[in-house]
Amino acid sequence: MAIFGANGAGKTTLLRSIAGLIGNEASQITYRGRSIGNARPDVVAQMGLAMVPEGRQLFPSLSVEENLMIGGRVNREGPWNLRKVYDLFPILEERKAQASTSLSGGQQQMVAIGRALMANPDLIMFDEISLGLAPVIIRDIYKALPGIVGGGMSAVIVEQDITKALAVSSRVYCLQEGRVSLEGRSDAVSREDIARAYFEVE
Amino acid sequence: MDFVNAVVQGTLLGGLYALFAAGLSLIFGVMRLVNIAHGDLIVLAAYLGLTTTVVLGVHPLVALIVVVPAMAGIGYVLQRGVLNHTLGDDILPPLLVTFGLSVIIQNALLEGYSADPQKMDAGVLETASVALGPLSLGLLPLLTFAIAVAVIAGLQWTFYRTPLGRAFRATSDNQDIAQLMGLNKRHVFGLAMALALAVTAVAGILLGIRTSFDPSVGGGRLIFGFEAVIIGGLGNLWGTLVGGVILGVAQTVGATINPGWQLLAGHIAFLVILAVRPNGLFPRISG
Numbered sequence: 001m002a003i004f005g006a007n008g009a010g011k012t013t014l015l016r017s018i019a020g021l022i023g024n025e026a027s028q029i030t031y032r033g034r035s036i037g038n039a040r041p042d043v044v045a046q047m048g049l050a051m052v053p054e055g056r057q058l059f060p061s062l063s064v065e066e067n068l069m070i071g072g073r074v075n076r077e078g079p080w081n082l083r084k085v086y087d088l089f090p091i092l093e094e095r096k097a098q099a100s101t102s103l104s105g106g107q108q109q110m111v112a113i114g115r116a117l118m119a120n121p122d123l124i125m126f127d128e129i130s131l132g133l134a135p136v137i138i139r140d141i142y143k144a145l146p147g148i149v150g151g152g153m154s155a156v157i158v159e160q161d162i163t164k165a166l167a168v169s170s171r172v173y174c175l176q177e178g179r180v181s182l183e184g185r186s187d188a189v190s191r192e193d194i195a196r197a198y199f200e201v202e
Numbered sequence: 203m204d205f206v207n208a209v210v211q212g213t214l215l216g217g218l219y220a221l222f223a224a225g226l227s228l229i230f231g232v233m234r235l236v237n238i239a240h241g242d243l244i245v246l247a248a249y250l251g252l253t254t255t256v257v258l259g260v261h262p263l264v265a266l267i268v269v270v271p272a273m274a275g276i277g278y279v280l281q282r283g284v285l286n287h288t289l290g291d292d293i294l295p296p297l298l299v300t301f302g303l304s305v306i307i308q309n310a311l312l313e314g315y316s317a318d319p320q321k322m323d324a325g326v327l328e329t330a331s332v333a334l335g336p337l338s339l340g341l342l343p344l345l346t347f348a349i350a351v352a353v354i355a356g357l358q359w360t361f362y363r364t365p366l367g368r369a370f371r372a373t374s375d376n377q378d379i380a381q382l383m384g385l386n387k388r389h390v391f392g393l394a395m396a397l398a399l400a401v402t403a404v405a406g407i408l409l410g411i412r413t414s415f416d417p418s419v420g421g422g423r424l425i426f427g428f429e430a431v432i433i434g435g436l437g438n439l440w441g442t443l444v445g446g447v448i449l450g451v452a453q454t455v456g457a458t459i460n461p462g463w464q465l466l467a468g469h470i471a472f473l474v475i476l477a478v479r480p481n482g483l484f485p486r487i488s489g
Contacts, residue, residue, distance in 0.1 A: 021378050041381035051382050059375040062368060070372050073365070074384035119384065 002157045002165035002186065005175035006198060011158045012054055014175065015125050019051045020044040031123075045074050050121035054128040054158075056112040058100040065096035067111050071118030078120025079151055085114035088144060106137030113141070117148065124148070125156040130164070142168060162194060174198060204458050207337055212454035214339070216430075216447030217347030218412065221405035222423050223430035223442045224354060225398035231437045232370045232394040233289060235296050239303040241424030243399060246307055247273050247406025248415050249315055252322055262322040262411050270403040277399030281392040289391070304420065311417035319414040328411065346408050350446070353401055354439050360397070361439070370394055429472040435482030444483060448475070 005011050016022045018029055020041035028037040036044055050071075058067050068085055086093035089110040095103060100111055109129075116124050130138040138161075145168055149155045159165040166172060166186045174182035174197040182189065182197030226240050237243075247269055254265035284303075288295040330341040361367035373380040373390045381387055409415060409423065430449050434441030449468050456467020475483065 019382055021381070040386065041378070042384045042386045045382055045384040053379060053382070057376055057379045059372045059379070061371045061375050066368055069365075070368050070380075070383050070385075073369070115383070 001155070001171045001173070002159055002169035003173045003175060004159055004162055004165050004194075004198075005181075008177075009175040010178040011175055012127055013178070015051060015127050015156070015158065018044070018125065019049060045119060045121075046076070048076060048120075048122035049125070050074075050116035050119045050123070051125045052109075052112045052116045052127065052129065054131060056105070056108040058108055058111055058115070060099065060101045062100060063097055064092055064100050064103065064111055067100050068092070068096075068114050068118055071115035074119035074121075076120040080117045080120050082118070085117060088117075088147060089114060104137075106133050106140070109133060109137070109141060113144075113148070121153065123154045123156065125158075127158050129157055129159055130161060138164075203336060205455070208454040208458040209451050210337055210339065211343065212451030213447050214343035214347045214450070215454060216443070216450030217343070217350035218405065218408055218446070219426045219430045219449050220350045220443040220446030221346075221353060221401065221408065222427035223434075223446055224350075224357060224439065225401040225405070226424075226427045227431045227434075227437070227439060227442050228357065228398045228401070229395060230431070232374050233391050234293070234374075235285065235289065236293070236300070238297060238300040238424065239307060239420075240300075240402070240427060241420030241422065242304045242307040242311075243273070243402050243420075244406045244409060244423045244427075245311065245415055245417060245420040246276075247399075247403040248322070248410035249311055249320070249417075250403075251407040251410050252315075252320055255322055262324045262407055263327075265322075266404065266407055269407060270400050273399040273403035273406075274396040277395040277397075277402075278392040280399075281395035282388055285395065286388050286391055308417050308420065315417065317416055317418070319416045320410075321414040322407070322410040324411040342408075342411060346412070349404060349408065350443060353404060354443050357397075357401070358439050366393065426468070429468065432482055433472060433475050435485035438482070438484045441482060441484035 003011050003014070013022065017024055017037070020036070020039050020043065024037035026035040026038040030036070031047065031049065034047075036047070059070065062070065065082070068082055072081070091107055092110055092114060095107065100108065103111065129141065133141070142164060145155070157165060157169060166189070169186045172182070172184060172186050172189060173180055174194060176197065182193055184193070222244060226237060229235050229237050250269045250272055251262055251265045254260065254268045255262050258265070258268075284299065285296060288299045324342070327342050327345070331338045332341065332344070361370060369380070369385050369390050372383065373385060373387055377387050380390070426449060430445035431442055432445070433448050434443070434445030448471060452471035453464045453468040457464035
């Protein structure tokens with residue numbers, strides 16, 4: 001599933017609310033029949049929701065491997081472990097002892113993705129997955145996505161690049177000023193629909 | 203010879219100051235909390251040690267078995283019950299609340315133990331010494347220094363080699379993201395305070411064996427702790443030990459020149475280092 005929308009539309013706010021970083025009324029967010037709007041972020045994480053935050057936000061005082069290991073703290077059952085993350089992004093194994101801040105932006109994004117995967121979430125949320133990354137890196141990351149989502153994991157992607165968002169998702173939502181201005185199957189929405197939803201030319 | 207002796211004695215004294223400082227440094231490092239009540243918590247630990255030795259009739263060092271877990275428990279409850287509620291973007295509330303806590307602890311100790319100076323009896327440990335050439339080193343200062351090194355090595359190991367230390371560092375780096383990793387920051391902070399007060403317990407017992415104490419001496423210990431932390435550089439535990447040693451040496455050397463200069467010399471050393479190296483001698487290199 002992909003979410004897009006102009007700056008300030010509320011995409012990040014939505015993801016942060018789901019993750020529990022922004023408090024809401026309990027009933028405002030429901031996950032698997034449970035009201036989690038007011039749940040603490042660590043409790044939400046235990047329930048199987050993980051987030052790759054905008055701007056990576058790695059822990060600077062932890063090494064690459066420690067960043068990944070702390071992601072595994074949630075300790076849920078599942079296919080992902082340190083070995084699998086290194087298989088997915090081999091460069092990280094070479095750099096595992098380095099400070100996470102010494103990596104390039106793309107490698108940092110790999111760590112951030114690996115860190116979220118280590119929790120073996122049922123749902124992984126990517127906030128601005130390609131923001132600030134070189135096109136070639138973005139391509140690599142998108143290439144890795146099917147391998148990530150393949151194992152029954154659902155993904156929510158917030159993306160500015162609508163073409164990319166449509167290509168990898170099955171459903172899209174467009175947000176505008178905090179409201180859903182368009183929703184539909186990714187292969188069924190037209191460019192005109194999106195433009196209208198994005199800019200509200202009604 | 204007097205001078206060499208002063209340096210050696212000051213170095214050993216620095217071990218005690220490093221113990222005062224280590225808990226302070228840890229709390230600030232993990233949750234950016236400046237604990238004004240830290241000195242009074244050291245004194246509280248000394249009184250708990252005193253009560254333990256009197257009631258159970260044990261040696262003060264044996265009392266550590268009771269006082270360390272007791273202080274750790276107090277730390278956890280204090281953090282979760284009170285201090286967590288003061289933490290936020292504003293640094294003023296924790297300062298004010300710990301200042302209030304300092305007043306409360308002092309007065310509670312006054313009420314419970316009176317203002318009379320107390321001292322723990324450690325028997326021969328207090329007077330025993332080993333000769334090292336022309337120098338005579340007290341067994342207690344040596345032991346204190348060895349404990350300080352062991353405690354700091356232990357904290358260092360905990361911070362950089364254990365999952366708990368990883369949780370501390372991650373929470374210190376970015377509280378929001380640390381919570382996304384399933385860490386409950388309130389619990390992490392509680393554990394950090396528990397660990398800090400466990401160290402404080404050791405410091406308090408050693409203080410109570412070394413000198414007499416009364417409920418009002420906490421403020422002075424707080425200053426020594428602060429000075430050691432800042433001389434060494436915030437967030438650097440080994441730096442804190444060096445800071446304690448510099449402070450201790452400055453004090454004993456000052457006292458050798460003129461007994462009245464002991465405290466003043468320590469403060470001057472602190473001010474000089476603050477003027478020359480405002481970030482301390484070994485600031486943590488941050489990314």
